[in-house]
Amino acid sequence: VDQLKPLIVLQKAFGRNCETGRGITELEQTLERMEASVQLAEAMKRMEGLDQEIHDLKAAIRQKYVDVEAAKEREADRQALLEGAGSPRELQALETQLKAAQKYREATESESLELEERLDGLTKQHKALLEQLPRLREAADQERRSAEERLESLCRDRENLLREMETLRAVIAPSVLREFDRLINCRGGMAVVPLVGDSRCGGCGLALPMLVVEEISDNELVQCECCSRFIVREQVFEDSAVSP
Ligand SMILES: [Zn+2]
DSSP, rough: THHHHHHHHHHHHHHHHHHHHHHHHHHHHHSOOOOOHHHHHHHHHHHHHHHHHHHHHHHHHHHHHHHHHHHHHHHHHHHHHHHOOOOOHHHHHHHHHHHOOOOOOOOHHHHHHHHHHHHHHHHHHHHHHHHHHHHHHHHHHHHHHHHHHHHHHHHHHHHHHHHHHHHHHHOOHHHHHHHHHHHHHHHTHHHHHEETTTEEEEETBBBBOHHHHHHHHTTHHHHHHHOOEEEEEEHHHHHHHSOO
């Protein structure tokens, strides 16, 4: 039993170590692309887009002001000419020009108004986004911290497991350990199996000779003739399955 128990516990620790390693890999991958961080990055990008759009819109509105002022001047110019017009034909031509100038000014003013409305809408979006940012940033920080904490805890678990495994290995005979290492790697993490159905190998199902079953009952170190796994009494296997 002195050799059997450490072997079984070592096998258990080996399995947990594999699991922990997988957990660490998964967490490391999760850390690369966390949901809240992705949302924050998207919000920052939207913010940048809005900044640019607002900047362009303001420039367009400034240009519309210039256009409206120029149109007003042209209008006043035509108005003055109209007042000093000589012939009816000249009068008619100037009236037509004045109307066109008015129409252009009105259209430009209405375009300018539309731009200002759009700017208003964008400014509101910008403000709303700005208010959301601290919350998004907080959520992303929290997500990262929590994942990092879980990762740290898993790394600690792994260190403890490795230490535990070293302690167990120290009490197992080198030749047995060599066989165990070979089996755990080529037999799907099961180097030690319980005797099942009173006389069968729990690994490959081989029916064992009476003599071998007796050796197992006496807690001797027995290997299956077929799969080479160490076979132990079911009770010994169950009792040792729970790590101390
Ligand atoms: Zn077997």
